[in-house]
Amino acid sequence: MANFSIIVPIKEVPDIEKVNFDREKGRIDRSSATSEPNPFDLNALEEAVKIKEEIGGNITVISMGPPQAEDTLRDAIARGGDKAILLTDKGFAGSDTWATSYTLATAIKKLGHYDLIICGEKTVDGDTGQVGPEIAEVLDIPHVSYVNKTIERGKDSIIVQTEVWGRLYKKELKFPGLITVTKDLNEPRLPTLTNKLKAKSAEIERWGLDDLLDTGDEKHFGIKGSPTSVVNIEVPKEKGRKSKIFEGKDAAKKMVEQLRKDLGGI
């Protein structure tokens, strides 16, 4: 039997707190922001590491992005990934979620055997949460979204808890399968010093468009393969809320009077 194999797709994103949203000019200035792994993906990776600790196997981390996304993959190795693949090519630029998912799925097929794919719930930049289920669709495997707990982890299936329809569902997913996980699942550990050193010298495999053409169709990659495009971006001026500050001994009294005036019966 092949080694138990987990795949964690990780996206490199800008540190949102450091992105400058110019509300006057309506522009995003990313120059001041450093890049980091998408925070939700660290929860995905942490769960993969926990599963590996329990039942063995290996973890492949995979990212599509510019060459510097290598840093994110090194970080992922420091956090417990065994093997890293960077999908980078001009031909991948401008991908929407369909093309991104197609590219990642095609690379996963090329890897051959896998049991479980773990994605983050969403990213802090593109913010769609679509890539996980779309990868599952391209691979034609089942998936469970919004997993907030893994209950039983086995080699053939996993039992998870997910919140949907105003209920908590306990579901069993047979492998190969995919889950997307929320931040409630776990608390990602920090990389240890030894692992950081290991990551420094780890080999990061790079695959470009040509490497994927035996498992994928050229017409689905990059901007040409993307049915959606961003035609305009607004940085909305925040609703001008004029914070009226109540001061002094009577502040609470004035506040309640104001709220009663605005809202009536409270």
Place this chain on the structure above:
Amino acid sequence: MQLKRWLNNYVRIWGVYDMAYDESEGEGVWIYCEQEKGEIHPVSYELLNKGRELADDLNTHLTALFLTPDGSDAQELVYRGADRIYLLEHDNFNYPNEIPFRENIVKLVEDNKPEILLIGATHFGRSLAPRVAGALETGLTADCTGLKIEKGDFVQIRPAFTGNILAHISTDRCPKMSTVRYKEFDESERDTGREGEIIDIEPLEYDGPDVKILNEMIIEDINIQEAEIVVSGGKGLKDSQDFEIIEELCSTLGGTVGSSRPLVDEGWISRNHQVGYSGNRVKPNLYIACGISGAPQHLAGMKESKIIVAINTDPSAPIFDYADYGIIGDLYEVVPKLIKELREG
């Protein structure tokens, strides 16, 4: 079925033909009517309202897809604005497993070629829609807060970058799919004089389940997303027991308790109360933030509230830029005073 799926997948990967179709071929606006165990989710009425507007602008019809366990009320969707309902009744639709829903929706789309397909951006919708869009090889715009027809084109508007920007998205093939944020649009009016056609469709055989449901539990906690008043506590609280004063203010107002993320991480309160980007998005008439700084991830969950009140010791806390009213002060002093004033009134 298995064979068909395999074949579809084969075709999809090797690109013998496209599942999506050209823009000129698409006709009609469709909405997916979300139900939970046969009960229609209110987002469906919001979709019918927006869908009606789009269909009128495009001079076309509005169709609702209703995949539901037996005995559901399809007529209600006619009263709420649909010209046509595709009604598929089966026990499979009693469970939130995406695959049987996907199979049937994909088939209906392929047979009828709508121009637009809207799905509610609930957890289920956001899990189902990418599977449908992926199977159809078409575009999907996530969590839209604005949809309009501009010079004949379908423009989809959505927040991104943790709610900091609005992106305008266009889709170059059909069906053009979007998930639509819950509580963003008004529900359609109910008009029992409206007429529409209900078409019964035999659901496809489904040999799953791919995912086995072992257990189902109603979440006892109150649903904070529906609350009219939310009173939240943040790191300004020094101890888990101090949450009591937030709870007291909250019960005096008849509201629901909320929290910033760190307190949830500490285990002071359950996640169902967390407000923010990775928690719940709320839009109450009144939101009171006590000892919360106003980080972008918190703001993303509450800045659409009608009235926002901030109580914070730090006058430069960002929350004040988003608040209508504020008190600069120690919540341990201010909150009890507010409770007293409210009780006396």
